Amino acid sequence: MRTERHSKHGAPVTMRDIAKEAGVSVATVSHVVNNKQGARIGEETRQRVHEAIDLLGYRTNALAKTLSVGSSRFIGLVADAIATTPFAGQIIHGAQDEAWKHGYVLLVANIDGNKAAENDAIAMMLEHQVRGILYSTWYHREIEVPESLHQTDTVLVDCFSTGSGLPAVVPDEEQGGKAATQELIDAGHQRIAFINTTTPSPALTGRLAGYRSALESSGLEFDASLVISAVPEQEGGYEVTSAIIASGASAVFCHNDRVAMGLYDGLRVRGLDVPKDIAVVGFDNQEVIAAHLRPPLTTVALPHYEIGAAGIRVLLGLEREQDNALYLINCPAIKRQSV
């Protein structure tokens, strides 16, 4: 029987399929099919690989293979700002792991807000007959969908576009805000300030809604004077330190870890101790900051890895469909020593 030219899921046979069938590593298959000189591969192993190739009908050229079925084993990922934060990198990592699991390779293009580069990247991906494209931003926001994305299956990742009809995978900001506030309530705090961002965004509204919701669930009254706005960077947190102290709060939920880092400095120069005098919770779990402040910062993780992985699953039809095409990913609390 030589009819089984494709793997079970109808896709072209990959080295990975051969490796699985033969019970060897992908590297071994590569050595055998490329007839690599000097690779120490036993005759029996070589035989097993050839038998698997005979059975599955593998062709050694991935590109020829693609041509024979008319679409490729590529998935495109368009990302912004990969160079300035680790966030885009985590999305890419999650997407890649998940893509590989299903036999796909990621074509990654970084566009850094450059529209011409974006158009080029999408054209390149279409030219390579990608299975579909993940379009991702490094922080959660509403976007205008580039026209050319409608030429292939597209999933929005860490962003969304109302009315576009495109599925979107985003962090659950409200649940995250609730989780952050709950950490402080569980530690016995009743007067909890919230340093929110000044940037209009789903994070601004979602985390505020989560903060209110946690207070209400615990029978604590929402006091608008405890919500203080700040530029979402270290400088912003530092500058509102006096306002926080004046508010009489015993605990603070900070919009992100950078704000918490600035607040730490502000409290320190006033001789106040975290968490003895004031407890602090951040948001993002930006490792290089949160894990290394003094004391290490309790925070809520933005699950970029999971968002990237879920994006692939949505593209491949492996996630249960959502009514509104919005896939919310859970933001878990990360407990350290600032509460």
Add this chain to the structure above:
Amino acid sequence: MRTERHSKHGAPVTMRDIAKEAGVSVATVSHVVNNKQGARIGEETRQRVHEAIDLLGYRTNALAKTLSVGSSRFIGLVADAIATTPFAGQIIHGAQDEAWKHGYVLLVANIDGNKAAENDAIAMMLEHQVRGILYSTWYHREIEVPESLHQTDTVLVDCFSTGSGLPAVVPDEEQGGKAATQELIDAGHQRIAFINTTTPSPALTGRLAGYRSALESSGLEFDASLVISAVPEQEGGYEVTSAIIASGASAVFCHNDRVAMGLYDGLRVRGLDVPKDIAVVGFDNQEVIAAHLRPPLTTVALPHYEIGAAGIRVLLGLEREQDNALYLINCPAIKRQSV
């Protein structure tokens, strides 16, 4: 004349070549060749694109094109730790910009220290007939070259392998260490401490050599008691604060920005001011830290973007060859307010 089936550099014709010839954007070419419905493209423009296609012999399928010449327009980039620092992202960004400039697309694989994933990634790239592979690490170190990399042109990026014969593009640690120290000397300091890492690495030896060299060039004596070792994280910098003060130094060159951040905290709890009481210089220019400390940190940049871009140029034979195949990239000083 329909013989010119390839662009000047002998590579298959890309949409980019067509766009250049026709004087339109790549997106416009994509719309025309894909016969996109609803794209508002004037008849004259459409005509110009078709004439360029006739002239250059473009074929609409990038994969078919690759097959016809036997090698692809792909360059592979194998990266570790893309998910935890922005460094790998900057390397990818630089490599991508440079690759695109020359008509190549990057296939990026993240391996995070996993040998099986690494073998899979390299096998996948070979299978796609890449023009070559950049193998990169997120911090500068000596590596063992995976056997399969010898099956294609390989350039090591931010790492090297003595005796492998492979070209390596790495930061000039010694020049960087000298530049950092020089910032402090130029500000009038004569007793300058150096907090070095405890991790054996080219950064440890190179930055130390640069520190000594700067002192010597200025007629300042090297005092081994001023070199203090610390774990290269915030905690390490914090812990050696007393030793720094005891040393009588008026200025400190820190092995990296994270160490400087910890030292800042240590100085602050002792009521000391940066730079009035002690001047501080970092290394890395890890933006989210260095630019946002109080005061913002003067540091030396690890030029990851340039390292990625240079890697592509070396692969394509566009850099002047180095005798020892080691390409050193300059680490520039970034002046802020801590000196």
